[in-house]
Amino acid sequence: MLHASLATTTHEQGDAVDFLVSYADFLLRTLTVVIAIVVVLVTIAALRSKGRGKAGGQLQVNKLNDFYKALRERLEHALLDKAQLKLQRKAEAKAEKQEKKGGALRPRVFVLDFDGDIKASATDNLRHEITALLTLATAQDEVVLRLESGGGMVHGYGLAASQLARIRQAGVPLTVCVDKVAASGGYMMACIGEKVLAAPFAILGSIGVVAQLPNMHRLLKKHDIDFEVLTAGEYKRTLTVFGENTEKGREKFQEDLEITHELFKNFVARYRPQLAIDEVATGEVWLGTAALGKQLVDDIRTSDEYLAERAREADLYHLHYAEKKSLPERFGLAASVTLDGVLLRWWNRLNQQRFW
Numbered sequence: 001m002l003h004a005s006l007a008t009t010t011h012e013q014g015d016a017v018d019f020l021v022s023y024a025d026f027l028l029r030t031l032t033v034v035i036a037i038v039v040v041l042v043t044i045a046a047l048r049s050k051g052r053g054k055a056g057g058q059l060q061v062n063k064l065n066d067f068y069k070a071l072r073e074r075l076e077h078a079l080l081d082k083a084q085l086k087l088q089r090k091a092e093a094k095a096e097k098q099e100k101k102g103g104a105l106r107p108r109v110f111v112l113d114f115d116g117d118i119k120a121s122a123t124d125n126l127r128h129e130i131t132a133l134l135t136l137a138t139a140q141d142e143v144v145l146r147l148e149s150g151g152g153m154v155h156g157y158g159l160a161a162s163q164l165a166r167i168r169q170a171g172v173p174l175t176v177c178v179d180k181v182a183a184s185g186g187y188m189m190a191c192i193g194e195k196v197l198a199a200p201f202a203i204l205g206s207i208g209v210v211a212q213l214p215n216m217h218r219l220l221k222k223h224d225i226d227f228e229v230l231t232a233g234e235y236k237r238t239l240t241v242f243g244e245n246t247e248k249g250r251e252k253f254q255e256d257l258e259i260t261h262e263l264f265k266n267f268v269a270r271y272r273p274q275l276a277i278d279e280v281a282t283g284e285v286w287l288g289t290a291a292l293g294k295q296l297v298d299d300i301r302t303s304d305e306y307l308a309e310r311a312r313e314a315d316l317y318h319l320h321y322a323e324k325k326s327l328p329e330r331f332g333l334a335a336s337v338t339l340d341g342v343l344l345r346w347w348n349r350l351n352q353q354r355f356w
Helices: 002-049 064-079 081-102 124-133 154-170 183-189 217-221 249-270 287-291 303-310 327-349
Strands: 057-063 109-117 142-149 175-183 195-198 204-207 283-287 315-323
Touching: 002 283, 057 064, 064 081, 064 315, 081 195, 109 124, 109 303, 142 154, 142 183, 142 303, 154 175, 154 183, 175 183, 175 303, 175 315, 183 204, 183 249, 195 287, 204 249, 204 287, 283 287
Parallel strands: 109 142, 109 315, 142 175, 175 195, 175 204
Antiparallel strands: 057 315, 204 283
């Protein structure tokens, strides 16, 4: 019995060793494949970036009339019978032929988008889009900007507004559509439009300036930690995060804010002289219908409504300048999107509630 038990134990140990060897072989094979893939990707990325500086960009142009036409035709195909559909297509072809025979050129509408963050990062693409369209656009054309921004840094939105001012200076009509929000720096951009259109519940205004920062001086002092601020120039540093702030520094900082606010007000008043600027430049915001009463906007309409209307009589071209991303950036973006999707599904499972 003892010999049998020892044999069984030896056999089991042999199986375990075989399993470990097989598993180690599997891990080594997998690791080899992963390393090979990484080496290939890194090599491709190096070859693509070799001899090239920062990746350039490309202007993408899409005709929105085709988009609206496809929507309409899909609906007609679902609702009309063959005879009705045939008559509809025949009437459209006849109208198109007559239009071409008339020889009249349809006006052009260049559509741009600006989705602003706190740094107005979208300005990098906007500047190229405007440069491109100004090579062709005339006073008979129109630029429509679909704008969404809650504002941000003064210098960033100052540059973005200056880019839009180029359109006005070139004599090309500019229409700004606000579907959700154009506040603070966002409204600085919106006010440049010869026409400003807003959805009924869009947020507009906030013509004001704000700055805030914490001060850790008392906490550091409590723990006997000194923080030295050395400057050359009386007002090189007015308020600090770690140093001791003085009343003189606060007064200078507030003075700078007032100067910036005055510049903001003058800029808005220049492009919208019909405003009672002191009445609306309080930092308040208004919803679309109320903003119309304050003359912050010219009409209550969504961008979809306006563009669909213009598409009946003009050729609409959507312009988007897209930066070329490097291979590592594209892989990083794909990984980020995948991770975001996983986290979102996980969060939704935990929170089966609805929110406004």
